[in-house]
Amino acid sequence: MPELPEVEVVRAGLAPAVTDAVIESATVIDGRALTRHPPGASDFEARLLGRTLGGPARRGKFLWIPLAPGAPGAVPAEALVAHLGMSGQMLLRPSGAPPERHERVRLDIRHPEHGDLAVVFADQRTFGSLAIDPLQDTADARAGGYGTDDALVPAQVAHIARDPLDPGFDLRAFRRTLEHKASAIKRVLLDQTVVSGIGNIYADESLWAARIHPDTRASDLSTRAVYRLIAEVRAVLEKAVAEGGTSFDAQYVNVNGQAGYFAHSLNAYGRTGQPCARCGAPIVKVSFTNRSSHFCPHCQRPPRLTA
DNA sequence: AGCTGCACCTGGCGGC
DNA sequence: TGCCGCCAGGTGCAGC
Incomplete structure (x- = not known):
């Protein structure tokens, strides 16, 4: 889990x-x-x-x-x-x-x-x-x-950052950290020393909701985009908690061995080839650091190439 | 110092 | 049917 x-x-x-x-x-x-x-x-x-x-x-x-x-x-x-x-x-x-x-x-x-x-x-x-x-x-x-x-x-x-649902999470400090990150935003979201709690499923879901391409350089995100992203991260995490988490198989169950229902609410993760819930374009899956990213190629535009 | 890639495991599934 | 390669929710650290 x-x-x-x-x-x-x-x-x-x-x-x-x-x-x-x-x-x-x-x-x-x-x-x-x-x-x-x-x-x-x-x-x-x-x-x-x-x-x-x-x-x-x-x-x-x-x-x-x-x-x-x-x-x-x-x-x-x-x-x-x-x-x-x-x-x-x-x-x-x-x-x-x-x-x-x-x-x-x-x-x-x-x-x-x-x-x-x-x-x-x-x-x-x-x-x-x-x-x-x-x-x-x-x-x-x-x-x-x-x-x-x-x-x-x-x-x-102690080295793990606070998560976005923690009252002590410092949004301004998070934004300042991103300003100095040359890595792709997807990778930064998965870095537990920057912000914790997000893994491959919820990174893809949050980026889809915020309409941000996973390869976007973190430092290229505007303050407005960073705040929108964190708002979507929080919304996705809270909804997933309310639905008991995401269960694809018997591995992911609660303390009583029961599955969660959030898999039915996924918009990007695991939906390769299926239509985007916003625009209908097929969700694509690309290889990413020994794992995969799922996103809508139409709603989540690739980052502009910068010199 | 910051960033990337890979190792650590088991098991299920699809393709041949 | 059987075997093999690929893939999976994460983290830590070696090596550039």
Whole structure:
């Protein structure tokens, strides 16, 4: 469930089940799920045992669950961090449920109201991973991400920019950054250190909505165009969250294993050869940095060649 | 310093 | 039917 809407659906789904729950046991089935946790599986399991979970937070595509400190009322010092990569899933299952396909890590938790549950991290392609990471102060003293009021962020998430749905997202700073970027706007949208949460689907959808060609040099965009683009990014992401994210197959599901509906709302991504919803011209697909871009060749005019 | 390309994986699908 | 190449929601980093 890779991009912001899918991760947000997972965060919201986990929240009622894990907040205030205690970890009864942690089991690493496949150590490849811990590439972001260098100390390894036994350290991971031991440090989670008996810990109480806080409310899950998210910045861009990174998710974290604060681990309550021993002393009541003290600020959490570390968090369980998750990145779903290309195919990761966080699933809530009844205690003792049979193993999921591609199950990598299982946490057995006890919730004061909901009782015993299993939190399963499953991941076909193993690009996703979990880690226990120290929490550090945010550089701007604002809340670390969506779902938390604490001005804290896991160390390995600190380099990730705020996402466009974050109240702390600085639109003017984003515009100033673009002024100095020679790269194509599509690539800049995918750079998580500039703006986070956007992946290949929502980059194509946002550029289509803003009528901007993906190859346009970022620094060539007018201020007006940058603001229009961010407005469309926000609209696309919010609609996708409301529709439960984009599911093309069984890989992308919420914590209950259910698909999202945003695939029905796509205007560019995956619509190669189908008519543009605005003008009827066939959507084209072009190769782009080992992946692909989908756009309308009529509504999204190629950038003018500059000397 | 900034930018680009590629490596890291598994599995499904279409073509031959 | 079977095999092979291609493609897929992401990130990090080597090397220019």
